[in-house]
């Protein structure tokens with residue numbers, strides 16, 4: 001006999017949570033987390049460590065909804081190749097758990113709520129930047145470049161660098177050098193982040209005809225380009241300290257320490273480009289690197305940190321003067 005589903009039925013709850021889980025997976029939540037960390041870094045730096053809580057929560061929520069919308073549209077567009085690749089076959093659309101049409105409606109709803117929230121609580125510039133992130137990621141990266149250009153992630157990577165601009169604009173209403181510098185750091189971070197992963201799963205991309213750098217140019221050339229982007233990114237992180245003067249000692253120490261490990265991993269990969277373990281290690285570290293670098297920005301920008309470092313510098317100065325007298 002068929003079971004009658006009532007509001008209290010355990011099966012109804014189970015079905016609902018399965019559906020909710022599928023929609024949640026469409027948004028690629030773990031990637032969103034790091035995008036939000038970069039948004040927060042932009043906000044803290046712009047606000048010199050004093051961010052209004054309501055603005056913070058609304059901007060993070062608006063940014064998360066915009067990124068979720070972008071990732072969902074990407075899942076709709078790429079469902080044909082996601083179905084073939086091992087890594088992506090379990091996703092909600094290729095595995096038949098969510099229909100493309102429903103996913104698109106979900107993405108439009110997310111973008112609409114994001115735009116409204118950011119416009120009302122932050123400002124129009126932040127809202128427009130978030131929408132431009134969706135458009136850039138979907139049209140320029142996913143539609144235009146991903147399947148047609150070996151430079152796909154270099155140019156398309158600009159979409160992933162937009163979140164700190166959203167955060168900065170939400171706080172100040174405009175974009176200054178600091179905002180563009182954060183954009184530049186993430187822009188230069190993206191090729192080592194992604195190509196390290198692409199070296200690990202080159203065969204999967206080759207199988208679906210996506211012209212990622214390791215597929216077209218091989219491991220050696222990819223490791224060489226990862227090294228070049230690493231060498232460009234590391235000094236870029238320090239431009240926030242000099243000449244921009246937007247970060248202090250805590251950030252400088254963090255950036256140098258984390259950067260040295262990044263350089264070491266990229267260097268080892270350059271020596272042995274075919275070693276997939278080294279590629280995996282660099283890919284994983286790239287994520288930790290960006291998280292900790294952003295944490296460094298936040299901690300460095302706090303007024304308490306500024307007061308503490310000023311006091312330390314003052315005391316060291318007094319001590320040296322006393323010794324020399």
Ligand code: HEM
Pocket residue numbers: 030031034035038087141152153154156157158159160161186190193194197287290
């Ligand atoms: C064009 C630019 C980028 C490309 C092509 C790219 C590509 C990828 C791919 C293919 C994965 C593996 C995902 C999976 O296994 O399902 C990944 C993982 C990840 N990406 Fe990126 N990425 C880009 C930019 C970014 C940016 C800007 C961020 C955040 C600031 C980011 C954060 C992450 C994180 C956190 C993961 C790990 C997710 C997990 O643990 O499953 N990525 N990326």
Ligand SMILES: CC(C)=CCC/C(C)=C/CC/C(C)=C/COP(=O)(O)OP(=O)(O)O
Pocket residue numbers: 031035063066067070071074078129130131132133134137142159160161162163166
């Ligand atoms: C402000 C704003 C909303 C910006 C959008 C930023 C955004 C969603 C960046 C995503 C970057 C990313 C994970 C690309 C991977 O796509 P892929 O298609 O190569 O990955 P896949 O093979 O795992 O599907």
